[in-house]
Amino acid sequence: MSGLAAANSPARSWDNDAALSIVQEKKSLDGALMPILHALNDKFGYVDASVVPVIAEELNLSRAEVHGVLTFYHDFRKEPAGRHVIKICRAEACQSMAGRDLEEHVKRHLRIGMGETTPDKHFTVEAVYCLGLCACSPAMSIDGKLHGRVTPQRFDALMAEKRS
């Protein structure tokens, strides 16, 4: 299942041979670039810049085109994330249920801003614009697991579980 575990799988060290075999395995798909980037992101937790010329060569694209796609989409990471990835919904339905306060609480709790990783590489916090949980706002996902109606207290409890 390409791409789905991307945010959640712990980063493995980059392996050029494994990356090349992913590219070659998927290159015959129609519009292969997205599935390739998802598969790499999935496997390694990020897409290393060194793979750009490799993909360009295999798909007969320019490096600029590959770089353009890689950097256009929010999902593709340029470097590994922290061990746990917290995605907070910043969209309107969650705003209506004190989502902004929750976001501030999370940033204060972890002492980092949106899109940042704690110095110990334990936690990365990212914005997401809608998880489709708008009838049980505010919502977030932690390592891919969804949580609805999250209060600051509930968030603290979830963090305590992750730390233990």
Place this chain on the structure above:
Amino acid sequence: MSTVLYIPGDSAALALGADEVAHALKVEALARKLDLTIIRNGSRGLFWLEPMLEVVTPAGRIAYGPVTPGDVPGLLADNFLHGDKNHPLYLGKPEEIPYLKNQERLTFARCGIIDPTDIEDYIAHDGYRGLKNATGMQGADIVDAVTESGLRGRGGASFPTGIKWKTVLGCESDQKYIVCNADEGDSGTFADRMIMEGDPFLLVDGMTIAGLAVGATKGFIYIRSEYPDAYRLMEQAIVSANRKGYLGPNVMGSGKAFDLELRLGAGAYICGEETSLLESLEGKRGMVRAKPPLPAIKGLFGKPTVINNVLSFVAVPTILDKGAAFYKDFGLGRSRGTMPLQLAGNIRHGGLVEKAFGITLRQVIEEFGGGTASGKPLRAVQVGGPLGAYFPDALLDTPLDYEAMAAAKGMLGHGGIVVFDDSVDLSLQARFAMEFCAIESCGKCTPCRIGSTRGVEVIDRIRNDENRQKNIELLADLCDTMLDGSLCALGGLTPFPVQSAIRHFPEDFNRPSAAKRAAAE
């Protein structure tokens, strides 16, 4: 004999602890030596009652909710497996709950009832009857039925579906495509997700009918990466449908081929715009294309393409099964059929409400939604996602149909309704609309790419009481430029929430600045 229990595997139910409830049930059943069969259904869409557990009794399915893992031992100790009426979580027959009983569920008729992984269950609940009829019809007759039903695109643009299909049917080409836009990015919407998680074969059914109608042999479903559960369930459904001959080289013995492939988005809101989605499917940046040419004539890989939203495709099997006249009988004016509305945000009874067009915003919010979740007075309602207008109480009697919403300078969009109580600051909401546009703009056209960033700055100045009147005029001018000059709906509709906030809630743009408030204290 094994007792059958249903616990939703719907993402929202999972976010509220459905997996933990299922796990507790398995553990308790083992300890008590009870023979239970647990089916993970979709959600009925009553999210204040999730996780809602249903037990099959001789008298029918009986619901309990919202259930926590801690409730499980108590439930099993009581007479719950026989439909115990005295339990505090007892809800009775789900279809008798007024919230459900007062709906007109055509598209969502099966959602929450069947096992979404079991094609036989879909068929047993009238599934594939639409496709069966379609296999015996000429493409043009299928297109005519869709046109006659009055179905309009449910993604937001409300373009007549039949006319789109007719254009593709009329194109000569060696290859045509059916593309489903399942990049449901609007805040306040979750109907696509629910149907893909609760009744995935319905989407396969609808897209296959579209393929037969226009002579396309290949379809793609573009699902946003935020919906991994929907992806997984659609993947299973496609495998089952292929195995049973509902997809593949010979669809239901018709001699016609149709194949489906799933693709994953990558977190770009703009890819919900149809031409941007096509670019993304082709493996490119999700940059909006100028129209014309229409995707119907030059779409995916330059070929004639039907691209529709999930909710448009899943309306089609009903039309082909029960007839265009049956579907058209619902609704009014030029808005025919039913609309799956999604009640979200600060609302007591949030969920999915499928009704014929014409119900008012107030009826949905008060009769179904039961008012705000916080209990504080309602102040604003955003309809149609991040590009939709904010409505004040005075406009809540607007009927939810395409024309009436447009007349009120709003839009129905994908049917999302987000309720805010009186703690909302509409100047902040207007700022967010511009901020969101700046984050998600594809960058192709100037009004959207630069206008959105300037919009944030101008609203900040208004909020800070810097040259307030002049900046309000500047903002109005900027909104006009974005409206008239943007290439697609992102830049072109971002002014909707901004202008409506200023029009209906001017006081929020006239407050003392934060600095002045601090000084006063």
